[in-house]
Amino acid sequence: MKFSQYFIPTLKEVPSDSVIPSHILMVRSGMIRLLTAGVYSYLPLGLRVFKKIEKVVREEMDAIGANEFLLPGLSPNELWAETGRLEAYGDDIFRIKNRELVLAPTHEEVFTSIAKPNLISYKNLPQIWYQIQTKFRNEPRPRGGVLRGRQFTMKDAYSFDATWEGLDSSYQKHAEAYRNIFTRCGLKFFTVTAFSGAMGGSDSEEFMVEADSGEDTVILSIDGSYASNLEVAASYIKKVERRNSDLPYEVFPTPNIKSIDELASFLAITDKSRLAKSRLFVVPSKTEGSKDCYVLTLVCGDDEVNETKLMNIYAGIRPGRPEELMEIAGADAGSIGPVNFRNKDVFIIADKRLEEADELVSGACKNDHHIKNIDLKRDVPGIRYEDIRIVKEGELSIDKKSALRMTKAIEVGHIFKLGTKYTEALNAKYLDENGKENVIIMGSYGIGIERIAASFIEQNHDNDGIIWDGEISPFDIHLISINKKDDIVKTAAEKLYDELNVKGFEVLFDDRDDISPGIKFKDADLIGIPLQLVVSEKNMKNDEIEVKTRRTGIRDKVKSTDIFNRLPNYIKK
Ligand code: ATP
Ligand code: MG
Numbered sequence: 341m342k343f344s345q346y347f348i349p350t351l352k353e354v355p356s357d358s359v360i361p362s363h364i365l366m367v368r369s370g371m372i373r374l375l376t377a378g379v380y381s382y383l384p385l386g387l388r389v390f391k392k393i394e395k396v397v398r399e400e401m402d403a404i405g406a407n408e409f410l411l412p413g414l415s416p417n418e419l420w421a422e423t424g425r426l427e428a429y430g431d432d433i434f435r436i437k438n439r440e441l442v443l444a445p446t447h448e449e450v451f452t453s454i455a456k457p458n459l460i461s462y463k464n465l466p467q468i469w470y471q472i473q474t475k476f477r478n479e480p481r482p483r484g485g486v487l488r489g490r491q492f493t494m495k496d497a498y499s500f501d502a503t504w505e506g507l508d509s510s511y512q513k514h515a516e517a518y519r520n521i522f523t524r525c526g527l528k529f530f531t532v533t534a535f536s537g538a539m540g541g542s543d544s545e546e547f548m549v550e551a552d553s554g555e556d557t558v559i560l561s562i563d564g565s566y567a568s569n570l571e572v573a574a575s576y577i578k579k580v581e582r583r584n585s586d587l588p589y590e591v592f593p594t595p596n597i598k599s600i601d602e603l604a605s606f607l608a609i610t611d612k613s614r615l616a617k618s619r620l621f622v623v624p625s626k627t628e629g630s631k632d633c634y635v636l637t638l639v640c641g642d643d644e645v646n647e648t649k650l651m652n653i654y655a656g657i658r659p660g661r662p663e664e665l666m667e668i669a670g671a672d673a674g675s676i677g678p679v680n681f682r683n684k685d686v687f688i689i690a691d692k693r694l695e696e697a698d699e700l701v702s703g704a705c706k707n708d709h710h711i712k713n714i715d716l717k718r719d720v721p722g723i724r725y726e727d728i729r730i731v732k733e734g735e736l737s738i739d740k741k742s743a744l745r746m747t748k749a750i751e752v753g754h755i756f757k758l759g760t761k762y763t764e765a766l767n768a769k770y771l772d773e774n775g776k777e778n779v780i781i782m783g784s785y786g787i788g789i790e791r792i793a794a795s796f797i798e799q800n801h802d803n804d805g806i807i808w809d810g811e812i813s814p815f816d817i818h819l820i821s822i823n824k825k826d827d828i829v830k831t832a833a834e835k836l837y838d839e840l841n842v843k844g845f846e847v848l849f850d851d852r853d854d855i856s857p858g859i860k861f862k863d864a865d866l867i868g869i870p871l872q873l874v875v876s877e878k879n880m881k882n883d884e885i886e887v888k889t890r891r892t893g894i895r896d897k898v899k900s901t902d903i904f905n906r907l908p909n910y911i912k913k
Contacts, residue, residue, distance in 0.1 A: 341815070342837075343850040347384050350863050360553035362797035363485030365806050369867045371793075378482025378490030385867070386793075388814045390493065393792050394472050396524045396811055397495045403520075404513040406468040406497055411451070413474055415444040423449055423765040434476045443476035448762045448784060451498045456768035459780060462502045465770060466510060470497035472789065484553060486790035487750065493789040498758075501781045502770060507757055511543065514755045514785045518547055522752065525792050526810040528799055529752065530567045532558055547753035547787075551798035554748035559731050563742035571648035574727055575735040575744055580613050580640060580697040587699065587713040589679060594710045598674035600641040603701065603710065615641030616694060616702040616714065618676045620660040620669055620686075621650065631685065634660070634668055636678055638690035638702070638716075643729040645691075650728055653689070670705045677703035678720045679711050688720055691729045750795050753787040806868030807891050815848040816911055818869035820860050822876035825853040833875040836885070836903075843904065845911075865890065871910050873903075 348370040357374065358364045366372045371386030382390060398408065417440040420426035426433070426442070434443040444450065451469055459465055475494045482488050499510035515531075522529045531545045546569070548558060559573035560566065568574070597603050604612050621635040635654055637645050650657055662673060668686075669676045678688050679702070694700070698715035716723055733746040763769070763780040772778055793812065800807045808814065817840060821833030830851065837849045848869060850860050857876070864872050874886035884897040887910060898906050 341846075341848050343848060344852050346848070348863075348867070349383070350866055352862075358485060360484045360487070360798070361801050362487065362553070362794040365797055365801055365866070365868075366485055366794065369806060372486060374485075378479055378488070380486055380489060380491075380790075385814055389793050389812055390789050392812045392814070393525060393789050394493075394495075397472065397521055397787060397789070400517040400520045400524070401468075401470050401495065401497060404468060404517050406470045409451075409454075409469055409471045410473060411444075411447050411471055413443055413476060414441050415450055416441055419449045419453060423762055425449070432478050432480070434478050445475055445477040446494075446784075446786070447471070447473070447496055448498065448758070448782070449766070452762045452766045452768050452782070455500050455763070455780060456766055459500050459768070460770055462770055462772050465500055465502045465780070466506050467500045468497060468510060468513070469500070470495060470785075483555075485794060487553070487794045488555075489790065492791070495787040495789065497785040499783040499785070500763075501783075502772065502778065504781060507759075507781045507783055511755060511757055511783050514783070515545065518753050518755060518785075518787070521787065522547055522549075522792075524810070525796060525812050526800070527752065527792065527795060530560065530564075530749075532567045532569045533572065543757040545755050546751045547755075548749040549752050549795040549799065550747050550749050551795060552748055553798055554750040556749050556751055557746060558749045559733075559744050559746055561737040561742040561744055563737075565739070565742065566737045566744070570731065570746065571646065572652075573731040573744075574738055575731045576738050576740050577693060577735055579693050579695055580700075582696050582717075583699050585699060585713075586715070586718075589711050589713045589715070589719055591704050591706070591709055591711050593708060594675075595708050597708070597710070604641065607701070612641030613693070614697070614700050616678070616690070616697075616700045617641050617643070617645075618678060618702050619645055619673075620665055620676055621654070621657045622660050622664070622668075623654050623657045626656070634686040636669075636676070636681065636686050636688045637728060638678055638688065638694055638723075639729050640691065640693050643691065643693070643732075645728055646730040649726070650689075653726060653728070654687075671703060671707050675703040675705065675707045675709060677705055677711055677714070678716070678723070679704070679714055681705060687724065688722065689724045689726055689728060690716060690720075692725050692727050693729065695725045750791065750798065752791055752795050753785075755785045756783060758782040758784045801868070804862070805866035807870075808868045809870055809891070813870055814867075815846045815869045816871065817845050817847045818864045818867065818872045819847050819849045820857075820864055820872060820874045821849070821851060822857045822860070822874065823851075823853065827877075829875055829877050829880060832880060836873070836875060839904070845907075 350370050351368045354364050355367045372380045375381055472495045476491050482490050501507045527549050529547050529549050531547055557570040559568050597606050600615050616638045619637050623633045625632050696717045700714040701712045704711045735744050760779045768780050769777045797806050823830035840847045870890050872888040879886055883900050885903050887898050888895045
């Protein structure tokens with residue numbers, strides 16, 4: 341490809357609306373352009389990278405026996421109403437105003453609607469179906485360029501199985517395909533078991549890429565054996581020791597003490613673990629006429645409640661609002677506690693660290709008062725213990741073998757044992773060997789195409805630009821000729837370009853006339869093709885070509901006659 345004919349509008353300046361490296365570099369290197377919030381046009385260079393990623397994805401999906409489809413973006417409202425998702429998606433789904441249509445954010449419904457009249461016997465199963473297709477999601481906060489767009493390309497796959505064992509096997513196939521895809525794309529990734537409560541599934545894994553600009557907080561063990569989303573992460577941590585002193589509990593005044601820190605300094609103690617932090621949550625009633633119920637959580641004073649863990653125990657739970665607390669608990673936020681809770685409809689749940697702990701201090705359910713010497717075993721009948729705390733950096737992994745660290749990560753893929761949620765809603769059944777009807781069992785598996793490119797750039801860039809590598813690099817070689825219009829340098833570079841093409845290299849040839857070497861070099865570093873070859877008058881005098889490796893910046897001079905022998909040392913082809 342000749343630069344003079346190729347549309348690569350590189351920019352010197354950082355675009356004003358971009359903050360994260362991949363976004364800045366994709367715009368500056370001429371890969372993408374913003375059309376409107378969260379919506380991007382893919383320019384030739386960007387499209388080239390995305391297509392390379394699609395190729396890898398396609399090859400690995402085909403390798404597990406998946407069938408490629410292409411389903412429409414438009415989809416009828418009634419189909420989404422059948423699974424309840426027309427409503428559940430709320431504002432996040434794009435609705436077409438003058439038709440009963442939505443722009444599909446995902447394709448469980450449509451694929452299942454094809455499965456239903458076609459996968460009617462166990463003989464038709466299992467099946468893996470996929471597509472690489474445009475998705476529309478009215479993301480409330482699009483960010484990071486194509487990292488979170490309102491229109492993006494997803495590889496979405498769905499498995500249809502007769503048995504749960506079959507689902508396990510389809511799921512494993514995808515896990516393997518995903519590992520191959522992300523490895524081939526050059527990403528450093530790991531997997532975490534994800535919270536999938538909202539979608540109503542069971543097993544689920546997210547493929548994550550560590551990056552400062554990631555939106556997910558993950559916990560990793562230093563030895564690499566443990567990775568989990570902070571939302572569900574667990575650690576090994578010592579319990580608060582039971583002292584068995586059997587001291588009677590005692591209410592005492594704590595004027596204007598609202599926080600654990602204030603309480604600790606008021607009591608002149610440094611170890612906050614015995615200051616049990618109480619919070620009140622509400623589980624709204626699901627049926628009209630029945631009452632809401634309340635949940636009081638207790639964690640050590642140096643811990644915080646993990647609301648996702650709590651949601652996994654009590655579906656639909658929400659924090660109590662400040663104005664509700666007085667009526668429910670008889671006190672405001674800083675003074676609530678587990679003893680003598682006046683509202684009997686409360687469930688009390690404490691973190692496992694507090695299991696059967698005594699000599700605790702907590703709120704008295706009376707403003708400006710606390711209680712000391714609380715013995716959870718003695719004073720709080722019916723209390724339940726679960727892991728409900730947020731894990732902290734530096735704690736030990738459950739197996740006690742390694743310290744945990746916290747980092748930011750981007751989710752690039754998700755595999756998910758969906759079960760029968762959609763097949764049940766749409767009544768998609770098959771006949772088994774005995775002629776008995778059963779609901780088809782599904783899995784769903786997504787990968788963001790542009791998000792892979794952005795994640796790669798997050799992990800592979802420097803101050804000068806992108807550093808491509810391997811299969812998803814837009815080109816193998818950036819050939820730069822330092823020429824004037826139609827001079828001998830240009831002729832020599834043209835010849836080399838043709839030869840490289842014949843040998844099967846993908847070459848971007850900067851053949852632009854009368855452009856300063858400085859600009860050509862800057863563009864080359866910005867675009868980030870792994871290898872740069874420089875043909876110049878000076879080099880030609882010595883019968884040499886300059887070879888620069890983008891990642892290391894190392895420059896070598898190679899004899900022109902030797903270039904094809906030497907290239908394999910720089911790139912595999
Ligand atoms: P997220 O939590 O980031 O919103 P999700 O859970 O909504 O992701 P899925 O519905 O599982 O994502 O979609 C599968 C894949 O599609 C994701 O792993 C991600 O790579 C990609 N993806 C999802 N939303 C977007 C988006 N708005 N822009 C770009 N890629 C996306
Ligand atoms: Mg999402």
